[in-house]
Amino acid sequence: xxxxxxxxxxxxxxxxxxxxxxxxxxxxxxxxxxxxxxxxxxxxxxxxxxxxxxxxxxxxxxxxxxxxxxxxxxxxxxxxxxxxxxxxxxxxxxxxxxxxxxxxxxxxxxxxxxxxxxxxxxxxxxxxxxxxxxxxxxxxxxxxxxxxxxxxxxxxxxxxxxxxxxxxxxx
Numbered sequence: 001x002x003x004x005x006x007x008x009x010x011x012x013x014x015x016x017x018x019x020x021x022x023x024x025x026x027x028x029x030x031x032x033x034x035x036x037x038x039x040x041x042x043x044x045x046x047x048x049x050x051x052x053x054x055x056x057x058x059x060x061x062x063x064x065x066x067x068x069x070x071x072x073x074x075x076x077x078x079x080x081x082x083x084x085x086x087x088x089x090x091x092x093x094x095x096x097x098x099x100x101x102x103x104x105x106x107x108x109x110x111x112x113x114x115x116x117x118x119x120x121x122x123x124x125x126x127x128x129x130x131x132x133x134x135x136x137x138x139x140x141x142x143x144x145x146x147x148x149x150x151x152x153x154x155x156x157x158x159x160x161x162x163x164x165x166x167x168x169x170x171x
Contacts, residue, residue, distance in 0.1 A: 007087050011122050014091035015139070018125045030170050032061045034106040034129055039066040039074070039081060045112070053161050055108075055171055067113075067120050078097035083167045084119055088145050091122060099158060102126045108170070110134060111143060114151055131170065133161070 033055060037045050045064050052059045066081040068074040073079045080097040088094045093102065102123060109127050111134030113120050121139050124132060133145040135157075145164065149156045165171045 004084075007089055010089060011087060011091040011118055015118075015121050015125050020065070025091075028107075030055050030107040030165070031057060032100065032106055033057065033063070033108050033110060034104070034127065035062060035064045035110045035112055036039075036124055036127075037064055037066050038115075038117065038120060038143070039068040039077065041113070041151060043068075043077070048157050050154055051110070052157050063081060063101070063104075063106075065097065065123070067123070071124065082119070082123075087122070091126075091127065093123070098123060102120075103128060105130070107131065108133065111138060112151070114138065 005120075033051065035045060035051070048059045048062055051062055064079060066077060066079055068077070068081055068083055071083045071085050074083045080101065082095050082098045086093055086095040086098055093099055097161040106129040108131045109124065109129035111120065111124050111132065113136040114137040116137075116139055121142060124142055132143050133147070134143045135151060136144075136146040140160070145168070147157055149160065149162045162171065
């Protein structure tokens, strides 16, 4: 229990430091998309078609990584999933699916969660995505662009996303 606390504290320090040193690398148009999903809310991400339509990209260009707080439940997932157990010392991530996700350069990262969560925030901060967006309610400075709507209201979310990303010349 004591070691978990040290790991969590070092991860929180890493996030705070990374957000202070945030360098916006907001490249051009979005051609591929990473989605970070809280699997306790959406165990199966149902919005591939809507996102592919908004960005004008094929569904194969969208990669999803799930997070679940319960390791036993996470083992039953068919897709890439991680848990709190993958957190190491000094904010290190111990799972190959996470490190692959974090190290791949995406044009955009969609943080599909609306509550502050240490592991989701850590993966988002470590991601090499050029542009990060998501829902309001998460840690300040994590997203380059946030939409203030509910997670299940995908029609409003995609409408706002399409409107503002076209203004920003991302789609």
